[in-house]
Amino acid sequence: MQNNQDKIAISIRNVTQRFGDASQPDSVLALDNVSLDIKKGEFVCLLGPSGCGKSTLLNVVGGLFKPTSGTATVEGRLVDGKPHPDKIAFVFQESTLFPWYTVIENFHIALKFQGIPKAEWDDRAMAALRAVGMASFARHYPDQLSVGMRQRVNMARGICVKTDILLMDEPFAALDEQTRMVLGEDLSQLLAETGKTIVFVTHSLAEAVFLSDRIAVFTARPGKIKTIIDVDTPHPRSPDFMLEPKFSELRNECYALLRDEIRATMALQRDPQAV
Amino acid sequence: MDRSSLSSRSVQWAFLALAAGAWYLATATGSVSRLFLPPPREVFTALVALVQTNAFWSAVLVTASTVAKAYVLALIIGILAGYLVSRSKLAVATIEPVISGLFTIPITLFFPMFILFFGVGTGSKVAYGATYAFFPIALNTIAAFANMEQRYLLAAQSMGGNRWQIFRYVLMPGALPVLFTGLRIGFFICLASVLGGETISSVAGVGRNIALTAELMEPGRMFAWISFVVCMSVVLNLLAFSFENRIRAR
Numbered sequence: 001m002q003n004n005q006d007k008i009a010i011s012i013r014n015v016t017q018r019f020g021d022a023s024q025p026d027s028v029l030a031l032d033n034v035s036l037d038i039k040k041g042e043f044v045c046l047l048g049p050s051g052c053g054k055s056t057l058l059n060v061v062g063g064l065f066k067p068t069s070g071t072a073t074v075e076g077r078l079v080d081g082k083p084h085p086d087k088i089a090f091v092f093q094e095s096t097l098f099p100w101y102t103v104i105e106n107f108h109i110a111l112k113f114q115g116i117p118k119a120e121w122d123d124r125a126m127a128a129l130r131a132v133g134m135a136s137f138a139r140h141y142p143d144q145l146s147v148g149m150r151q152r153v154n155m156a157r158g159i160c161v162k163t164d165i166l167l168m169d170e171p172f173a174a175l176d177e178q179t180r181m182v183l184g185e186d187l188s189q190l191l192a193e194t195g196k197t198i199v200f201v202t203h204s205l206a207e208a209v210f211l212s213d214r215i216a217v218f219t220a221r222p223g224k225i226k227t228i229i230d231v232d233t234p235h236p237r238s239p240d241f242m243l244e245p246k247f248s249e250l251r252n253e254c255y256a257l258l259r260d261e262i263r264a265t266m267a268l269q270r271d272p273q274a275v
Numbered sequence: 276m277d278r279s280s281l282s283s284r285s286v287q288w289a290f291l292a293l294a295a296g297a298w299y300l301a302t303a304t305g306s307v308s309r310l311f312l313p314p315p316r317e318v319f320t321a322l323v324a325l326v327q328t329n330a331f332w333s334a335v336l337v338t339a340s341t342v343a344k345a346y347v348l349a350l351i352i353g354i355l356a357g358y359l360v361s362r363s364k365l366a367v368a369t370i371e372p373v374i375s376g377l378f379t380i381p382i383t384l385f386f387p388m389f390i391l392f393f394g395v396g397t398g399s400k401v402a403y404g405a406t407y408a409f410f411p412i413a414l415n416t417i418a419a420f421a422n423m424e425q426r427y428l429l430a431a432q433s434m435g436g437n438r439w440q441i442f443r444y445v446l447m448p449g450a451l452p453v454l455f456t457g458l459r460i461g462f463f464i465c466l467a468s469v470l471g472g473e474t475i476s477s478v479a480g481v482g483r484n485i486a487l488t489a490e491l492m493e494p495g496r497m498f499a500w501i502s503f504v505v506c507m508s509v510v511l512n513l514l515a516f517s518f519e520n521r522i523r524a525r
């Protein structure tokens with residue numbers, strides 16, 4: 001047990017998030033008493049219907065906002081509504097490459113903000129760009145890249161800062177399915193190499209099964225963790241994994257768990273008061 | 276320069292040549308009285324004579340310093356006010372429509388008030404030019420900072436940028452193109468207001484001299500003054516555009 005305690009990277013305890021004043025009818029309970037432990041080097045997907053609060057939980061862990069109650073602890077340190085850029089890096093859904101900088105300058109800015117010595121900037125940036133096969137585009141502006149390439153670079157920027165934890169908020173959502181699959185493979189490869197702890201928000205079943213060590217399936221709003229599913233297959237995973245019976249079994253299991261929640265979400269969208 | 280901008284550039288030059296040709300023909304055939312429009316040659320001679328006088332340069336100096344003072348005032352107040360307003364969604368929603376509403380009022384109508392308050396000297400022209408230029412500068416500053424995409428700020432925050440770093444490396448470069456458009460428009464409105472103000476009521480400056488030569492029925496000299504202003508505007512506009520393009524290319 002002692003040993004296990006050391007290996008916890010992220011500890012989420014009773015996190016509740018309410019937007020707006022609880023006394024007001026239009027206030028929204030996004031997360032309801034969520035607890036989850038994530039081990040070092042683990043890849044955990046937060047899977048759920050849209051609006052279930054999974055991105056909210058990610059933002060709480062990343063310190064982008066403070067939960068209404070409950071705590072998130074990262075490597076033993078309380079997050080408390082402040083970003084911890086030395087420990088945590090973010091990759092967002094849409095590319096957040098600054099359009100007024102070139103690819104390499106975007107990396108420099110991230111490294112500068114993290115307080116990393118200037119002498120290391122170029123080496124780190126180029127290593128991360130090589131890892132995603134984008135080294136020859138270092139001097140391009142983001143506008144000159146395709147959406148897929150941009151997200152590749154965006155992912156590399158999250159990796160180059162060398163934090164132990166990477167939080168990814170639907171990073172592939174804006175991509176077509178083929179690009180998404182290739183990037184998923186790359187990510188599985190990178191994960192095996194770097195040993196980072198990754199929390200990944202998605203609403204794609206296949207993506208969740210393909211990438212995760214564990215999948216936390218969320219209920220409809222207010223978001224709670226319904227079940228946690230183990231995917232017991234080592235990284236890096238090849239596309240062949242998707243052809244195994246185990247893959248479709250797990251995918252179907254996730255779908256069965258989500259079906260009711262998706263229906264509940266749709267009912268909620270038709271009539272927001274029907275909770 | 277690619278082909279399409281090359282062809283549009285040649286159309287622009289052709290238009291200029293056409294206008295000059297029409298001017299020459301209209302005066303050479305005598306179909307327009309030379310009291311209204313003197314021939315190009317006469318204007319050119321008048322301009323050459325004019326630039327050799329001290330009176331010319333002192334008038335230019337008066338106008339230039341008036342424009343500079345008015346513009347610097349508008350720049351400081353406009354950017355400061357615009358930035359402060361942009362910091363709050365509520366302020367943008369309340370104050371921005373008021374500023375853009377006021378901008379639609381022809382401020383020229385209040386010019387006599389400026390004369391009453393600040394006198395017939397350069398003070399009234401500084402105030403008038405600054406007031407007019409304030410609006411486009413403030414409005415573009417608000418647009419530039421308030422429309423910054425939230426995700427860039429969130430990303431910068433998550434990378435650990437402090438407030439100053441985020442302002443310097445994210446907010447500022449992101450806002451600069453729109454901000455600079457406001458500065459350029461503001462400058463030319465400022466220039467036009469000061470010259471217009473001088474023409475209506477003043478004791479010195481380029482505008483004053485244009486009004487004076489018109490009253491004295493000296494079309495040659497009047498057009499010499501006007502062509503000087505036109506040339507200066509064209510040069511300044513080209514400078515502003517090339518500077519703006521440099522910023523955008525960054």
